[in-house]
Amino acid sequence: MARDARTQEDLTVAASEQANDPIHQFIVTPLMSDHIGPASFTNASLFMVIVSLAVTFLMVIGTSSKAVVPGRLQVAAEMAYEFVASTVRGSMGNEGMRFFPFVFSLFMFVVFSNLIGLIPYTFTVTSQIVVTFAFAALVIGAVIIYGVMRHGSHFLHLFVPSGVPALLMPFIVLIEIISFVSRPVSLSVRLFANMLAGHITLKVFGAFVVMMLGGGAFAALLSPLPLIAIVLLTAFELLVAVLQAYVFAILTCVYLNDAIHPGH
């Protein structure tokens, strides 16, 4: 009996705390009851579709008019193109432009899911490590496949730096291999952790406002302070969203550059 009462109490507490739970926004829930094989259409999938549609909309509609004096959408589309193109050219040279569609798609998807995730009540696709790790694995897979295809066994020179004494060589090669394997981990964890931390911070400050409003007169008077903090943090998160997408794109370029010119 007593145990039942306690669980009941726990449940009501849990229900009232769910509104303040900073992790609740990351829960993936299926939106439809029918499964497609082992997979189901979740809120994450919904927002992936939305992000892809938004990118397609921007690029297709933005470039359709081809005006000499561009409109707003066209400027946005052209700026995105030129920005990524100059990044790719700057880090990989003209030869790297064959990877431009790949890098551009990655960058646009990441930047759009970061930005759309900042809108309240949306889901941030890039706050799921499985998504960011899939991207990172795709990048490293492309590096390995292209490197082996293009250079064959010469690609392995990536792990053998020149001018190292023979005695140290085994250690250096092992360290280089671990360093290479750690690339997808750091690439995915960085994006995921930035998004996760930013959204949790925003949510915690939001919960502060609610809790202080309900916490007596003095606390209620101070409650605008976290609200101001949220406004500033949202601006900062906007910066982080774009910056992390840029970092993801430029690191993709750096790693792909290793595939084009291994051993430098």
Add this chain to the structure above:
Amino acid sequence: MTKPNDDQEDRNLKARLDALSNELKVKQSDLQGAEQGGKDAHVTRTGQAMSLGFRVLAEFVAGVIVGGFLGWQIDLWLGTGPFGLIVFLALGTAAGFWNVYKLAATTTSR
């Protein structure tokens, strides 16, 4: 007679040169400040510094984690007790430092 005169002229010229270069410096720093636009620049710089710091952290932690994971799996696979974990954790830490070193070397040379 000519020697002190030359010295004087040299000194005058040097003083003028110093004053001019100082003025130029002040103007250039003013221009830079105006270009970066005060508070926005501050926020951007903070964001970039934070992202660089986060990059360093991620590179280092990833090296250690990957090394530890490899060692753990090798121990499970070959049954070599704790030695695989110990050796590969050390190698992973070295790889983490190596990652950070490479990152630092490229950012300062840029």
